[in-house]
Amino acid sequence: MSIRQYYPGAKLGVVCKVFGRTRQAWYKQRWAIDNTDVRDAILLEHVQEVRKDIPRIGTRKLHHLLAPVFEEHKIQIGRDKFFDLLAEHSMLVRRRKRRKAITTDSNHPFYKYPNLIRDLEVTRPNHVWVSDITYLRLMNGFGYLSLVTDAYSRKIVGYCLYPTLERIGPLKAAEMAIAHYTRNRNQPLVHHSDRGLQYCCADYTGLMEQHDISISMTENGDPYENAIAERMNGILKHQFGLNQTFRNFTEAMQTVDKAIATYNNIYPHGSCDYLTPEQAHTKQGKLSSKWKRKQIETTVN
Structure with missing residues (x-):
């Protein structure tokens, strides 16, 4: 006063x-x-x-x-x-933890490839792609979002939302990534994923071999072995609203399309010197990281 x-x-x-x-x-x-x-x-x-x-x-x-x-x-x-x-003004965000759907089944007879990226320094776009599957909640069940992310630029280069965990979803995401794979095409590319059935099956590994893409997989089930892919799931869910419950598959698909377009073109990524993934995808050499470990944001509703 x-x-x-x-x-x-x-x-x-x-x-x-x-x-x-x-x-x-x-x-x-x-x-x-x-x-x-x-x-x-x-x-x-x-x-x-x-x-x-x-x-x-x-x-x-x-x-x-x-x-x-x-x-x-x-x-x-x-x-x-x-x-x-x-x-x-009660405008901070709160992280929510809820029941998870199981997306990885590594109990299968297919060959499990070794981890090729453990000590690899990624210095350019299309050097390493990381893939994973995450789930979205629907009123009547789940949808399964397959992502292929460039480990250098953090750009989502391929994705597919599919109603089941069949190999079709990951295959479509990989095919999208390959269709836009033009930069550094003459240099080696490694595809890294978990050891799930979808990534070990003959259709998927055959697609990688057809395009001379080396295959790398996690070896012990530790999420840190595929940390970039896990982080991508979290960003889309917690910052772009994909952790909501969608009325139907169509609504979920529309939200995914918008979220990924916005993420690639607007989102300033802390691992890429706050460049957007699309901007970072045009660069070469080491990008500085603004990300801090164990940073916790106090939350208010």
């Missing part, structure tokens, strides 16, 4: 004199308060705009995406203050 609100009937000059302040100091404080309110309104409006496309994007990436807004409006606000602003 301001001094004018405490003493509504008194003249400003008298009140300032009693408290040992000048008129200029009062006006400066009043302007600062008003200016902060305007700043907050601008920022919150832009946060809501970004979250129309990326519903659960975190504070650090929001702060990065809104840098042009800060510059346009001459706003100076650090990440901590920005975090506090979102917390004050």
Whole structure:
């Protein structure tokens, strides 16, 4: 509450004199308060705009995406203050853990390939692709999303949402990736996945061999052996709203299409110097990582 609100009937000059302040100091404080309110309104409006496309994007990436807004409006606000602003308005995101569907069946007679990427330094697009299957919840069951992600740029180069765990979904995702496989075509490419039936079957390994793509697989079931693919599942679910329950398969497919297009072209990736995956896919050489291990975002609903 301001001094004018405490003493509504008194003249400003008298009140300032009693408290040992000048008129200029009062006006400066009043302007600062008003200016902060305007700043907050601008920022919150832009946060809501970004979250129309990326519903659960975190504070650090929001702060990065809104840098042009800060510059346009001459706003100076650090990440901590920005975090506090979102917390004050209940706009932080909460991670949810729910029952999982099983997507990997490694109990099969097919050959399981060794891990070729354990000590490999990835330095270009189309050097290593990582693949995985994750589930989406439908009102009447599950849909299964197969992803092929470029390990260098983190771009999703192939995907397919399929109603069952048959090999057709992963095959379609791989075929999409291969159809757009043009850059660095004359250099070696490794495809890495878990040891699930879908990736070990003859149809899938045959497709890789047909296009001279080396085959690599996890060896002990540790999720860190396919960490990039696991991380991709989490990003799409927790930041792009794919962890909701969809009314039907069509609604899920439409949401997946939009989420992946937005992710590839708008999302600033912490593992790629905050470039979007599409931008990173045009680069070569080592990209700096902005990602910090064990970073936890306090959450408010």
